[in-house]
Amino acid sequence: IAGITQAPTSQILAAGRRMTLRCTQDMRHNAMYWYRQDLGLGLRLIHYSNTAGTTGKGEVPDGYSVSRANTDDFPLTLASAVPSQTSVYFCASSGSFDGGTQYFGPGTRLTVL
Amino acid sequence: SQQGEEDPQALSIQEGENATMNCSYKTSINNLQWYRQNSGRGLVHLILIRSNEREKHSGRLRVTLDTSKKSSSLLITASRAADTASYFCATGRDGNKLVFGAGTILRVKS
Numbered sequence: 001i002a003g004i005t006q007a008p009t010s011q012i013l014a015a016g017r018r019m020t021l022r023c024t025q026d027m028r029h030n031a032m033y034w035y036r037q038d039l040g041l042g043l044r045l046i047h048y049s050n051t052a053g054t055t056g057k058g059e060v061p062d063g064y065s066v067s068r069a070n071t072d073d074f075p076l077t078l079a080s081a082v083p084s085q086t087s088v089y090f091c092a093s094s095g096s097f098d099g100g101t102q103y104f105g106p107g108t109r110l111t112v113l
Numbered sequence: 114s115q116q117g118e119e120d121p122q123a124l125s126i127q128e129g130e131n132a133t134m135n136c137s138y139k140t141s142i143n144n145l146q147w148y149r150q151n152s153g154r155g156l157v158h159l160i161l162i163r164s165n166e167r168e169k170h171s172g173r174l175r176v177t178l179d180t181s182k183k184s185s186s187l188l189i190t191a192s193r194a195a196d197t198a199s200y201f202c203a204t205g206r207d208g209n210k211l212v213f214g215a216g217t218i219l220r221v222k223s
Contacts, residue, residue, distance in 0.1 A: 004155075031209045042201060042215040043156070050208065058210070090155055100144060100205045104155035 023091030136202030
């Protein structure tokens, strides 16, 4: 693994279903983030974690939950998906040594029908 | 709500020309960063400028920051077709969190 990986690459999901997007980093970064990207809106922060064992809410947290059991993994769960959660989801991480630069995964394209 | 707003929304230039993108923000910041996103890919960090810096260079990139006007600009000199991408500014204010703008779509025609 080099950097950040996300899985799945894309997913089509029926409304009401539960879905977990996976994110793993191998850079030993303390902080990790989940964003959603919608056309014309840029990236919006959903949840973040400054260190393993802690999480925080971002700008658009409703309908999403996260956990940070260890340094490397930061899964994002949609408990009951709705069509408005159709988006591209990006996971990112940052260390404490380069001023807050964030490193992004390749993204997961999620469609909720 | 978005902290940074890029201008223009879209820019089309010829290869070899310079491209300038602007970013305005609303509140005080610790740093401002620029990222590039190629179609269908994740964002890639380009450059970070701290609030006490006014200008920074990295290769063909030049970033300026004017905290009194709450604005920044990204200049790409001698553009190449491979520079075609979306460019985002992001402001750092609260710990490690960033707030991104909506981006500028740059198209470099060869």
